[in-house]
Amino acid sequence: MSTAHQDPPVSGGLQVVARSAQILRMFDSERTEVRINDVAEELAIGRTSAHRYLQSLASEGFLQRINDSDYQLGPLIVGLAASMVGGPALLDIASPELERLAAALGQTAVLGIWSGSSAVAVACKEPPGKSVNMTVRIGAPLGPTSAQGMAFLAWGKPAAREKSLSRLNVDRDTIQAQLNSALANGYTASTAVIDGVEALAAPIFDSSEQMAGTLALVAPTGVLDSTPGSPHIKELLATAANLSTALGSTKAS
Incomplete structure (x- = not known):
């Protein structure tokens, strides 16, 4: 019946x-x-x-x-959780660093966290004095092919990586090559999310040496220099290392 x-x-x-x-x-x-x-x-x-x-x-x-x-x-719940429960320390520590990074390089700086299945933007700082800026909506999901998403795939938990990769309709060898490059250089780069927009991202680690978030630069395509050792990369990596150290990580020491 x-x-x-x-x-x-x-x-x-x-x-x-x-x-x-x-x-x-x-x-x-x-x-x-x-x-x-x-x-x-x-x-x-x-x-x-x-x-x-x-x-x-x-x-x-x-x-x-x-x-x-x-x-x-969804991203709204994850963003609220990050700011109210899980991420006050990271958000408080990151806010001045995001402002400094954005002002130093003249580009938008974004903080991302992991929602359990994707990266999510939880803070965004635009450079001062510019009439037109790139912006990222707080709570916006950042897919696995974004620079932030790729960073979580590279440095995040293996189980989450496999779960995300299983849903991607892409060549696994290509993705693995990108992840290997990220691990070797310490950052990710992507132009795969929105036409005309590129991003660079670096991992932030906490006192347990687990990935706590991502620090990213977002700009129109062709503006950011993704070459290892470039001023953009040096400043991004140095700021991410400062945040990791502030959270108790020894990875940057």
């Missing part, structure tokens, strides 16, 4: 808020993704209604759609 759930009548905005909260509470350190069928079962609603809730939460940045059925926490 069928046990399909029938949707109860909607009682207004409070029910929407309550159900959205129920969906968000489904996530924890062990459960980083949910499926439409999971939401329908746990909330005792129909699959169509579950899909609508997930789509609405994704459209506002609370969730991020992975494929037709799976969702993960």
Whole structure:
């Protein structure tokens, strides 16, 4: 006999808020993704209604759609978590360094963290005195082919790297060559995210020598010099090393 759930009548905005909260509470350190069928079962609603809730939460940045059925926490939640729970020290320490880096090189500096499945921008500083600047929206997801995403693939946890790579429709040998280059040089470079935009990124480590975030420069294509030893690279690596040292890492010592 069928046990399909029938949707109860909607009682207004409070029910929407309550159900959205129920969906968000489904996530924890062990459960980083949910499926439409999971939401329908746990909330005792129909699959169509579950899909609508997930789509609405994704459209506002609370969730991020992975494929037709799976969702993960979105950039808005991750950004808030970084600033309110997990990253006050990093954000506080990084803010003046981002300002200094942006002013020294005349380009936008961005701080990124790992959301569990992708990099996310949590702070952005633009250089002063310029009428036109590049900017990165706080909470914006930074895909695995971005400079920040590549940095997390290179220096992050192997399990997260394999999970991300398994979803990429790219040649694994090409990606591995890029990761090897990053590990050898200490930074990543990418022009793969938005046409006309390039970025350089370096890893930031904490006292446990785990990757705490990324420091990146973002500029129009052709502006940044990604050659090892260039002024852009030297300043980026030095600033990332300063941040790592401030967080208790000895990697830069």
